[in-house]
Amino acid sequence: MDKTLSLLGWSVSALLMTLSTSASADFLADSSATLGLRNFYFNNDYRDQPGGGGQSKTEEWGQGFMLKYSSGFTEGTVGFGVDALGLLGITLDSGGGRHLGSSMIPNDGEGAVDQWARLGLTAKMRFAKTEARYGSVSPKLPILQTNDGRLLPQTFEGAMLTSNDIDNLTINAGRLEHATGRGSSDRTALAVGGGSQASNEFLFAGADYKIGKGVTLQYYVANLEDYYTQNFVGVQHLWTLGESQSFKTDLRYFDSRSSGANGNAAGRSEGYRVGGYSHDSTGEIDNRTWSALFTYSLGGHAVTAGYQSVSSGSNFVQLNQGSLADKGSGGSSIYLFTDRILASFNRAGERTWFGQYAYDFSALGVPGLTASMVYLKGDNIQTTAGSSQSEWERDLSLDYVIQSGTLKGLGVGLRSGEFHSQADANQDQTRIIVSYNLALF
Template sequence: MNKKPLALAMMGSALFSPLSMADFVKGSHATLGVRNFYYNNDNRDGTAAPSKTEEWAQGFMLNYQSGFTDGTVGFGVDALGLLGIRLDSGDGRHVGSSMIPDDGKGAAEQWARLGATAKMRFAKTEMRYGTLTPKLPILVANDGRLLPQTFEGGQIVSNDFEHLTLTGGHIEHATGRGSSDRTGLAVAGGTQESNQFNFAGADYKITDALLAQYYYANLEDYYQQHFGGLVHDLKLGDFGSLKTDLRYFKTMADGANASAAGRSEGYRASGFTKDGNGKIDNDTWSLAFTWGIGAHALMAGYQQVSKDSNFVQLNQGGIPDKGASGSSVYLLTDRYIQNFTRAGERTGFAQYSYDFAALGVPGLKASAMYLSGTGIQTASGQDQKEWERDFSLDYVIQSGALKGVAMGWRNGASRSEASRDQDQNRLVVSYSLPLF
């Protein structure tokens, strides 16, 4: 007699007995996120057509999170349901799934995806496997359009040691912000998929004011990446506070990207590389200071990218599924239009933010940012320049029947010698409705 199925059944019965399920149900909650998004990106020069992307869509995001079963080891499950509905994207105004997927005839009328995540908790360690939306120095899920980018894999986070958080994981697939289909993993310019992204890291709080970080990531056949960071918050009494943020990335070729044969197969990076061969070899560092006093915050910083290749992190834009494009990187220069990560680029940037609660308008915030990059290396020039100017305005209704409704406007203008000039506007209205 095979006793294994019987043993598993008995274990499952014990774990999910009425007593163990009490905390599972009690700790559960669900929200329905509603997001209305208008996106307009106008290319101001260049010959590529069409010159303008203009799309409007409605999104729904159902997010369920269970509690954990009772006992030394707790189990739970989360679920994520995403639905996008096209409201408008006329002929000539839909370009490559910038926000809405392409159905072969143009902008899709609607698109959806479902994700589930199994989770387990032991002491202060939590393990998750399934749909993930990581926000780590070496991997940031993009949420800059109607629906968020998601990943599939496993992640473990431990807070069992005082002042220390340990993180590790393995990612196999991604689903782009403008797609319902999962793909493998790559970097910008890479046409071959990797299904092996492994990472580990530590966040250590040296003091209440000083945080030190180290992370390692490996995208098989593309790159290995080391990250080191320091964040310090200095209280200045009546003069507010000063935050210092130092970030350093070292990225090297791995596997197929390290060989000419592998790069010829498609395991290569886009943009300028030292020998024009697509090999990844990059050091990027940045330093920013933010002075906050009352309703005001002023940030100033500098970033430098080495000359042998662009800075890279996961980006599926070269994979045939157009909706797989669109990614975020853990840099303060990752803005609405550009991210200032080209080979050799040196960028100075400054941002001013204001909270209008100080003037009696709680919920209203605004910011303006300017970035200027020089020294860009391209095949056509060795010292090119670009700049970007961004405005943001956000308001959350504070009372009444519409309390909690958030409205935001994003406006960006970019002028570059290394890419097309662009003007961009985004209008977003969102609300999160607690279901239980």
């Protein structure tokens, strides 16, 4: 552990010393650094999972450190800067047959590693209100959601451009080549769930356009080389009904079709295929998914209802490297309302109804305390073993962030999920997360 900490510290220190000799005042004056601490307990109970080899659960506990540095930009028409991200994970408890199936801590061939780390550097450039980045990036876009659901976050490598030069319009574009999973120190190429062949190029572009105060229109297109092309259209509307009262509508539509090697039998036979059910068991990506969410908020209360429909050609897809050789590269997020603690409800043919109730206790004079409960029911699932299967999930979340005093900003979160499915193993999952961000400068 000491060697890893020293390596991270030396790398960041060397970077700062190099920059300080040549950077302008704005470059240094606008820089910032934070140290994020995350303590994570994870328990996934799957007693009835077929072929479990007698293991009844995955249970682990770890401590994560996330050191983030962000510089300002040099003076001039075109400004330059750099960001750095140092990540360190330490295993506090694992082993005893409880590491198998882990999605949080890397495996060294014999079990959970004691510690793991990685360093990400990002060069950045700014012109007017347009910013370009190259290096380690963490997209949060409809066509790609960086996963941060375990001890350390997933990261990607490539180039991204974001422009806000036109009022009310945000344009995003980029090209990604590699990913590093949340439970790994090693980068991999890119793929989809079930794909055993790697792709080295993910291209995307799109825009968010605000109309007036309450409406946002979105369009994005993405292509994962030799796997799929995906188009996304979204509409969001917030209707303010009065003081502390609103109604939100969020509509989303995805069109995903095969591209390159996935579009022909020869390519699919080599491993450029999607997992799960597909039409005629070809492994070809062919999916249309649409969903609608409606949320009514009054004071601290928020009631949500929604529906999602996945077409039956194949499962819904976005980047997921879990089928590649490095098992630590698994774990992904997708831009669906149904992407929850245990399941994503994105199987071929699946139709899902869901409802959620959330409460912000600041309305009762307890700021920082929030709670929510969600229930999802999916049916008409198409699988290789049969059709019209169903599943449901119930999740509870409770979060509290201390608002003042010495421990201001310290957060404690509880996640509890129960999942029953005819298409997968029944599971119960519990997560306890304690987090704190310390501003260094």
